[in-house]
Amino acid sequence: MTVLVVGSVALDSVETPFGSAENVLGGSATFFASAASLLTTVQVVGVVGSDYPVDKLAPLVARGVDFAGLERAEGESFRWRGRYRHDLNTAETLETRLGVFSHFRPKIPEQFRKAPFVFLGNIDPRLQLDVLGQVDAPKLVACDTMNFWIESRRADLIALLRQVHLITLNDAEARQLTEKANLVHAARWILDHGPRYVIIKKGEHGAFMFTRESVFYAPAYPLEQIFDPTGAGDSFAGGFIGYLAKTGDLSDANMRRAVVYGAAMGSFAVEKFSNERLLGLTRAEVDARVAEFRKLVAFDTEMPA
Amino acid sequence: MTVLVVGSVALDSVETPFGSAENVLGGSATFFASAASLLTTVQVVGVVGSDYPVDKLAPLVARGVDFAGLERAEGESFRWRGRYRHDLNTAETLETRLGVFSHFRPKIPEQFRKAPFVFLGNIDPRLQLDVLGQVDAPKLVACDTMNFWIESRRADLIALLRQVHLITLNDAEARQLTEKANLVHAARWILDHGPRYVIIKKGEHGAFMFTRESVFYAPAYPLEQIFDPTGAGDSFAGGFIGYLAKTGDLSDANMRRAVVYGAAMGSFAVEKFSNERLLGLTRAEVDARVAEFRKLVAFDTEMPA
Numbered sequence: 001m002t003v004l005v006v007g008s009v010a011l012d013s014v015e016t017p018f019g020s021a022e023n024v025l026g027g028s029a030t031f032f033a034s035a036a037s038l039l040t041t042v043q044v045v046g047v048v049g050s051d052y053p054v055d056k057l058a059p060l061v062a063r064g065v066d067f068a069g070l071e072r073a074e075g076e077s078f079r080w081r082g083r084y085r086h087d088l089n090t091a092e093t094l095e096t097r098l099g100v101f102s103h104f105r106p107k108i109p110e111q112f113r114k115a116p117f118v119f120l121g122n123i124d125p126r127l128q129l130d131v132l133g134q135v136d137a138p139k140l141v142a143c144d145t146m147n148f149w150i151e152s153r154r155a156d157l158i159a160l161l162r163q164v165h166l167i168t169l170n171d172a173e174a175r176q177l178t179e180k181a182n183l184v185h186a187a188r189w190i191l192d193h194g195p196r197y198v199i200i201k202k203g204e205h206g207a208f209m210f211t212r213e214s215v216f217y218a219p220a221y222p223l224e225q226i227f228d229p230t231g232a233g234d235s236f237a238g239g240f241i242g243y244l245a246k247t248g249d250l251s252d253a254n255m256r257r258a259v260v261y262g263a264a265m266g267s268f269a270v271e272k273f274s275n276e277r278l279l280g281l282t283r284a285e286v287d288a289r290v291a292e293f294r295k296l297v298a299f300d301t302e303m304p305a
Numbered sequence: 306m307t308v309l310v311v312g313s314v315a316l317d318s319v320e321t322p323f324g325s326a327e328n329v330l331g332g333s334a335t336f337f338a339s340a341a342s343l344l345t346t347v348q349v350v351g352v353v354g355s356d357y358p359v360d361k362l363a364p365l366v367a368r369g370v371d372f373a374g375l376e377r378a379e380g381e382s383f384r385w386r387g388r389y390r391h392d393l394n395t396a397e398t399l400e401t402r403l404g405v406f407s408h409f410r411p412k413i414p415e416q417f418r419k420a421p422f423v424f425l426g427n428i429d430p431r432l433q434l435d436v437l438g439q440v441d442a443p444k445l446v447a448c449d450t451m452n453f454w455i456e457s458r459r460a461d462l463i464a465l466l467r468q469v470h471l472i473t474l475n476d477a478e479a480r481q482l483t484e485k486a487n488l489v490h491a492a493r494w495i496l497d498h499g500p501r502y503v504i505i506k507k508g509e510h511g512a513f514m515f516t517r518e519s520v521f522y523a524p525a526y527p528l529e530q531i532f533d534p535t536g537a538g539d540s541f542a543g544g545f546i547g548y549l550a551k552t553g554d555l556s557d558a559n560m561r562r563a564v565v566y567g568a569a570m571g572s573f574a575v576e577k578f579s580n581e582r583l584l585g586l587t588r589a590e591v592d593a594r595v596a597e598f599r600k601l602v603a604f605d606t607e608m609p610a
Binding site: 092195202216224225257259294295 | 391435511520
């Protein structure tokens with residue numbers, strides 16, 4: 001099945017302790033599509049400026065990503081400049097230039113409106129709500145958010161929660177949104193406000209999926225080298241929703257597998273700058289890493305004879 | 306099989322956001338024995354002062370803990386006073402009074418010298434080395450350590466590494482000891498210096514067990530309430546080594562199970578002050594939590610039909 005993603009398509013400039021990259025592909029929709037397209041068909045809705053090097057999207061087009069919803073507006077593309085020090089868990093934003101993104105009003109092309117899976121990347125909750133008015137009863141709607149919207153658009157975000165099946169957010173955002181320090185309490189608060197699934201991402205410490213009935217935990221893969229953490233969360237979402245869309249199966253067993261596909265994609269994303277590693281990836285490599293995750297946590301409870 | 310633990314037997318005074326406790330049982334050997342004694346026979350070597358309320362050890366004696374190696378010296382017992390704020394991962398030490406512990410020279414009673422499992426709690430590496438001269442070819446020797454010894458007794462600690470099969474330490478300590486920021490690199494450095502197993506504890510973010518051949522990860526249990534984190538690491542060690550001693554099986558499958566028993570004991574330890582929760586615990590409760598851990602991380606990699 002197809003997945004529709006609405007989010008940013010940006011140009012990132014990133015410094016890490018291991019090197020730097022200038023004006024490389026970035027943005028939530030880009031990372032999401034880079035991961036999800038390895039698994040299923042992806043439709044992108046976003047906006048870029050007249051300066052965007054659209055030819056750099058060719059590898060994604062080759063993988064079947066449909067950019068019919070990528071508007072080109074007069075002006076500058078969204079640009080983010082950031083730096084990671086040795087604590088690779090935290091990005092330091094050096095500069096954000098929203099450019100044409102500041103006037104973004106997502107318009108879902110007619111042929112995208114029946115997408116059964118929808119991911120609302122991290123944009124203004126008012127726009128996320130607006131997108132939901134343009135789509136036709138998707139099987140699963142997931143959204144992401146960030147501290148900025150939790151602070152500035154709290155009421156809209158809570159209205160959005162009522163209309164999504166699933167939310168992904170990091171541990172700090174979950175605590176900020178719910179005003180609960182304990183993540184189990186935070187997850188319950190969110191479940192009480194609408195979503196059936198809450199995914200709390202803890203960066204290098206893995207991710208939880210909470211439902212009313214169960215909790216599942218996938219670790220982050222213990223990588224020998226983390227090159228550039230940018231986009232790990234959106235790559236996780238792309239792997240996760242992409243796997244669900246590919247299989248069309250929302251059983252608990254398949255949701256758990258999907259979380260691990262998300263964790264696998266997140267672990268690949270950070271191995272190179274931008275979406276480079278995701279673009280070079282094969283399905284066999286992803287399956288192999290998923291098998292590694294299984295070995296990483298596998299134990300049985302039987303007593304020896 | 307029996308496990309011998311050498312470590313501190315202390316009196317703790319602890320403040321947390323949820324309450325406080327004065328002069329309650331503490332120390333690495335106490336927490337270790339409280340967890341391990343639910344699984345196997347434990348022998349304790351340590352020292353207390355003339356002020357120690359030894360009657361409070363009665364519940365451990367009732368569980369079969371042998372305190373024949375607990376020396377009573379003239380003077381004050383080891384006392385620690387600490388505080389946890391809302392970030393329950395970090396203890397703030399308000400006061401440490403070593404008392405008789407500052408002159409502790411472990412003397413292993415004759416009848417303890419053949420213990421097949423030995424845990425060298427967090428004491429001066431010179432004393433840990435000295436203990437190894439007093440025991441008779443144990444099947445498994447494990448040690449713990451801390452930042453203070455890594456700084457002040459580095460050469461002794463490295464000499465100790467050559468003589469132990471296993472070390473437990475937390476992520477910050479692993480980085481400090483090895484001067485490697487990446488935990489995979491840090492674990493490899495330690496494996497290169499002697500131990501066959503390295504357990505890196507990440508508090509509320511779980512624990513890794515590294516060998517040359519494999520890596521295993523057990524999450525921390527997502528508790529609804531963490532009451533007092535004191536002793537979680539030693540309770541983990543007690544559950545882990547206690548399970549190994551109980552089963553006498555050092556296969557990879559059983560080592561993994563043992564890590565989860567450790568994680569389960571750590572998760573119980575923090576539910577009440579001091580060793581209260583561990584003392585009230587039944588084997589059935591521990592097995593049930595181990596089963597919960599399995600549900601928490603369980604997924605299968607088969608594709609749906």
